[in-house]
Amino acid sequence: MKQFIQNLPKAELHLHIEGTLEPDLLFKIAKRNNLKIPYNTVEELAKAYNFNCLQDFLDIYYQGANVLIYEQDFYDLTYSYLKKCAEQNVRHTEIMFDPQTHTKRGISFKTVITGISNACADAEVNLGVSSLLIMSYLRHLSEEDAFKTLQESLPFKDKITAVGLDSSEAGNPPSKFMKVFEASINEGYIPLAHAGEEGDADYVWEAIDLLGIKRIDHGNNCLQDENLIADIIDRDLALTICPLSNTALKVVDDLKNHPLKKMMDLGLKVTINSDDPAYFGGHVNDNYIAIQKALNLNKEEIYQIAKNSFQYSLIDDLKKEEYLIELNNYYNNK
Ligand SMILES: Nc1ncnc2[nH]cnc12
Numbered sequence: 001m002k003q004f005i006q007n008l009p010k011a012e013l014h015l016h017i018e019g020t021l022e023p024d025l026l027f028k029i030a031k032r033n034n035l036k037i038p039y040n041t042v043e044e045l046a047k048a049y050n051f052n053c054l055q056d057f058l059d060i061y062y063q064g065a066n067v068l069i070y071e072q073d074f075y076d077l078t079y080s081y082l083k084k085c086a087e088q089n090v091r092h093t094e095i096m097f098d099p100q101t102h103t104k105r106g107i108s109f110k111t112v113i114t115g116i117s118n119a120c121a122d123a124e125v126n127l128g129v130s131s132l133l134i135m136s137y138l139r140h141l142s143e144e145d146a147f148k149t150l151q152e153s154l155p156f157k158d159k160i161t162a163v164g165l166d167s168s169e170a171g172n173p174p175s176k177f178m179k180v181f182e183a184s185i186n187e188g189y190i191p192l193a194h195a196g197e198e199g200d201a202d203y204v205w206e207a208i209d210l211l212g213i214k215r216i217d218h219g220n221n222c223l224q225d226e227n228l229i230a231d232i233i234d235r236d237l238a239l240t241i242c243p244l245s246n247t248a249l250k251v252v253d254d255l256k257n258h259p260l261k262k263m264m265d266l267g268l269k270v271t272i273n274s275d276d277p278a279y280f281g282g283h284v285n286d287n288y289i290a291i292q293k294a295l296n297l298n299k300e301e302i303y304q305i306a307k308n309s310f311q312y313s314l315i316d317d318l319k320k321e322e323y324l325i326e327l328n329n330y331y332n333n334k
């Protein structure tokens with residue numbers, strides 16, 4: 001099964017680039033930028049990755065991102081993640097980035113997007129991994145701040161496919177960002193959002209009804225509401241599930257109790273993703289392997305999840321078709 005998952009062609013649809021900053025790269029970048037960090041060793045830092053909830057994690061995640069200053073830092077971060085994709089047979093990835101985490105510190109939007117997008121372009125040529133970018137608004141900040149970010153993104157519109165909504169969910173409902181999502185859609189960005197990770201089913205309703213999202217990041221708490229489940233199925237919205245993130249942040253107490261299989265049985269379209277692999281103990285294949293083991297998923301179910309990852313990606317239809325053919329050839333000749 002491990003080998004089957006390793007070689008399975010797949011896409012990753014829920015990944016924060018700042019969440020791929022491994023302790024060793026963090027130390028390396030901090031050193032070359034002459035920055036002091038409050039940990040002495042890679043091991044000491046890794047030990048701090050012990051969370052009780054989303055906010056615990058976010059505090060450390062934003063602190064880690066502070067070492068990223070120059071275009072080269074964003075390039076190295078992104079390229080090292082894309083190398084990991086190639087190793088794991090992730091054929092396509094949809095990368096979220098949080099511009100406000102950096103512009104708030106005086107780093108220009110241009111520095112961030114240029115470093116990330118150059119790495120993506122090089123990886124497509126050198127590693128054969130395709131990618132696209134999702135600009136995520138930080139929901140703990142104001143809508144006005146998100147509007148400023150939208151404005152800053154416009155000169156780089158050709159490099160950005162979608163907008164997302166992340167950071168502290170509780171107390172920051174999708175309704176807070178209705179206007180900026182409307183404006184983002186008018187600029188041609190596809191709307192996506194984290195919803196139902198810590199927030200309840202109402203937040204998922206709002207993300208669908210008020211923001212018009214085309215895919216749900218996490219969405220676990222949709223299970224609280226039967227009508228919502230029916231609506232998600234009716235609209236054919238996929239959920240980007242992140243198993244190891246869910247246990248690390250105590251959204252789920254044990255992988256054995258993870259609702260992924262129940263979701264599939266209900267007819268929801270799910271995908272498996274790593275969210276913030278440097279912080280949650282594994283990349284996409286580690287997530288597939290852990291949840292397969294915990295829920296005893298069979299090859300057909302794993303294949304279906306990988307199929308969803310291409311089907312519900314934002315790539316153009318021709319490329320989607322090519323990836324699906326590659327996946328089907330693999331599955332039929334396994
Ligand atoms: N799992 C997550 N939820 C909300 N915001 C995030 N930012 C990075 N990872 C996140």
Ligand SMILES: [Zn+2]
Nearest residue numbers: 016166194275
């Ligand atoms: Zn996330």
